Amino acid sequence: MHSDIAQLVSLALYSPKPEESVTFFHDLLGMEISHREGQSVYLRAYEDFYQYTLKITEASQPGMEAVTWRAASPEALAQCVAHIEQTGLGGGWCADDYAHGPAYRFCTPDGHRMQVLWELDYFDAPPDLKSKLRSRPSKRPLRGVPVRRLDHVNLMAGDVPANRAFMQEVLGFKLREQKIGEGGAEVGAWLSVSALVHELALMRDASGARGRFHHVAYWYGAPQHLLDIADIFSDYGVRIEGGPAKHGTSQAYFLYCFEPGGNRVELFGDTGYLIFDPDWQTVVWNVANEGDLEKSSIWFGGALPKSFYRYGTPVVGGHSLEDIGR
Amino acid sequence: MHSDIAQLVSLALYSPKPEESVTFFHDLLGMEISHREGQSVYLRAYEDFYQYTLKITEASQPGMEAVTWRAASPEALAQCVAHIEQTGLGGGWCADDYAHGPAYRFCTPDGHRMQVLWELDYFDAPPDLKSKLRSRPSKRPLRGVPVRRLDHVNLMAGDVPANRAFMQEVLGFKLREQKIGEGGAEVGAWLSVSALVHELALMRDASGARGRFHHVAYWYGAPQHLLDIADIFSDYGVRIEGGPAKHGTSQAYFLYCFEPGGNRVELFGDTGYLIFDPDWQTVVWNVANEGDLEKSSIWFGGALPKSFYRYGTPVVGGHSLEDIGR
Amino acid sequence: MHSDIAQLVSLALYSPKPEESVTFFHDLLGMEISHREGQSVYLRAYEDFYQYTLKITEASQPGMEAVTWRAASPEALAQCVAHIEQTGLGGGWCADDYAHGPAYRFCTPDGHRMQVLWELDYFDAPPDLKSKLRSRPSKRPLRGVPVRRLDHVNLMAGDVPANRAFMQEVLGFKLREQKIGEGGAEVGAWLSVSALVHELALMRDASGARGRFHHVAYWYGAPQHLLDIADIFSDYGVRIEGGPAKHGTSQAYFLYCFEPGGNRVELFGDTGYLIFDPDWQTVVWNVANEGDLEKSSIWFGGALPKSFYRYGTPVVGGHSLEDIGR
């Protein structure tokens, strides 16, 4: 059965240091600024087809404003909205936002704000940005180590099973990989509506907080680019949390860092593996099996620090990067 | 609208030098031999989930025996068969073949043999081949530069529009990219049922022959591996036809070579770009536009030789590699 | 016996489009501008230790002004000058140039202008360019795909053996690789004073001209960067002459392009192989041996066009890129 959702469209983040955040995405990750409006800046990677995939808005705390999905068709959008309304988690239609048509708002059980839409604006390159590579919506930028496209979002949840089930049952996501912790508790879920292993991951939030943001991932497609951006991060003082290394879940080469506003950003160095099997059986990593705990996060490369499992945005008391330590 | 087809399952090739062909795929491309039966050998890449993706059968001429697709569900299979039967191109159900359940046979308008099925055998690794990487169906081999999975098939067709329309209208493929040649003739079509740009490409066969095979592609996922296998091909006397270079269509890094039986094989060094947009508009390359002819085949890297546009298997009179020259 | 020469220091080029040339090296190859003086601009790569490695001076024709070598010590400089003076090719000491101490000028038998010095200025990074990587003289730039250091120079010569012998006998270079063409004529020589296969290559100039420049090479050290810069060149309209591909001679991954002034530039994607053997026997490629002609230039990757063997700067009548064709 196919999902009513077709793809991840964009992510809206809050930053207490918006200009520094924009400089990070523009100068180091080579993203283009599409638009500025009020306290918000809209950006896209050079192979993102839509007008923007990242919105950064000034706020006192970092964190996620909302994640936007595109439905598979106008009919799928209507059907999707009907399913959400039955759950009581719907938030009604919102007026058009920049470059987005009518969008229906809702929350996950954990309280993450999301919206789904059909209509939206495609990026139409001005002559100086137009590429002769016809599937490339704008020229490869000459800044930093430019990311190619938005890949996925990872959210922390107080109750992984409930939120995972909502994404599956209401929105039609498929559970691709799953992580089982001590006592059999589900502590991680990787969900997708496409051949990707995930457009959305859910991780248990041990802090007791709800609705927090773990990271957004942009995609390179060549492992060397993780080495390149890590080199730049080290030279320009950006804090690397983990990697470059290779994940067990998703198999992808990754790097985690923090943008100046305090949100975690992941860079993906390749595609990992893709899922085409229509009868896919969820890959389960269980801490009860020898090696699974370590290998699911890190197939090889340096271990992830404690902060990876405890730090999210907004920051909650006693769980800042300094509190957690390395 | 979703396709009844979910994915490319396997390819069956003929080879006049079967043992040399098997050695090529086993020793240089690191594929595993799953089975031998009669005049046939069955192989898989180490991240292919099914029992095999390549069948090589001894024959006097190289060429393609058949391509096998998997339906999206048992219901989709039934619906797919019904659609095919309406075209008069159906060939009926065939008895089970090795590792494949009941399959419905049909031909494209050009005469390429295909089949579609739902049931098939998954590869279940013996202990010594089992990987601790749970999404990896068998350990990474220690031979050659091992390919990871089957990617796509490219077929030559006397009439590209008719065959492309058959794949779209009867089987539900989407037209992702298209190449328009002199006089407005459609000379190439890239079709898919997933986020990949193509599981199937069609190229005009100028020889007047019908139903010929152009190439099968296996996937690496890291561009360096194309450099590695090219180094090995040069050292071991395998003829490289083109690349390593980067395609315009699909954006992927590629290498073309010939296996000892005479069939063309492509290696894919990365994923190129992926398509998640549910409202994708076909990317059109038109020879009438400056730069499109060259850039569609080769975004950068050495030009493709004449053989690329004229040589297919089975070989037809006056179109052998020697006849065509470089 | 050790050479009096220790290393290649810098190259001075002429350009009829100096600002466009500087933009090419600065924006696409990420080089830093060290200085501007008169009609000249001085640049360096971010891991070049000296004040500059490339000087670009406005002139009506592209071509090479001079190549500068550093002696192994003050004593070696004196000895080197004595050797040159015996040949009658010496040109005397010249007044200090920017960032270079006293230099002794000379010509090769073919007329290429060279100079040798001991004293020169090191680059001392201002605080904002200082790297925490202590062997890196300045931070990795955020522009284009930044080259790391100057690698080598390739000169065309009417008489390869005479010029090669001069470099060996007078300056102490070692002959690392050699190419023998039709009739046993020496058509190429790769010479070095270090573990590199060459700091200087000589190629036969079939045009009848003397003292011409073939190319200068800057070094990346990671093969992926050749794919990256080729992608940028294709997007920004820079003409690629050959590659990315792998040389037989030197084994290095390479790319050839033309800077806007018309001079050929090579990018080196790795180190190739290094020579530590104190008793190295010259590697000889002889067109009389099967495969040597092709494999010496291109171990794998697309063939080099005719222009590679005929075009040099300054351009001579009938040998422009347009005249030669592809």
Add this chain to the structure above:
Amino acid sequence: MHSDIAQLVSLALYSPKPEESVTFFHDLLGMEISHREGQSVYLRAYEDFYQYTLKITEASQPGMEAVTWRAASPEALAQCVAHIEQTGLGGGWCADDYAHGPAYRFCTPDGHRMQVLWELDYFDAPPDLKSKLRSRPSKRPLRGVPVRRLDHVNLMAGDVPANRAFMQEVLGFKLREQKIGEGGAEVGAWLSVSALVHELALMRDASGARGRFHHVAYWYGAPQHLLDIADIFSDYGVRIEGGPAKHGTSQAYFLYCFEPGGNRVELFGDTGYLIFDPDWQTVVWNVANEGDLEKSSIWFGGALPKSFYRYGTPVVGGHSLEDIGR
């Protein structure tokens, strides 16, 4: 002043599990077995020019038997021997060993056994191993992720300054990089006789033992190969100690692992930077400077575990891998 030593020739190791050690180097690192004699096996990488670069001999404990250097010429050998004899550390000439001519034995002040020679056997490939790439002494192997050549050796020393001074003053090595620890003590030295940053590194041995072995490094030249071999190590149960990551000292991409006999092996993914400056000033990393402690070992990538600083071979009481922990 040039060194009497030209290059590192070979390393002889002890292994309590010689057949497993040989399988590791042959199957996973793709090395060729040149010879077997007594309890010893001799191996070489496919771009090692000499008959062997690694000798593995059965013994009850892992550790280093000896390291062999080649002099720059027969005259340099004589001069080198004269210098050593003056120190009282000379051990006399030894009878020819396999593929090595007359060699003069000596010890470092710490007791590491070394020898220096001029005459030795080059590898002469049999027809089936001969490469058409004329600078490649044998075809690229089809096993594992084959290393290309021996790169360097790292030894632990109770007294780094004394041993470093011996290598400089007696053998003519240059001090390229240096690490200063707490209280101003010299804890690491990187020494070379060529453009490489080191053929020999010395690290302080905090265990109180003398003359121990830290690691031998083989070279790939392409960063992706570290990711490839790490993938294989994870699949085949080889313990990775650190990396893939990038060193501060030498700038090279690296991976540390343990061969089955217990000796540490490093793989080098690129060349790092090369030193051509004849007046090179030692790069000093001082723990007293902020960031130097961390950045000198790891420019980026996961931290090195305690074992890296404490484990060497032979193993001394209380310093086994199990004792040290992670």
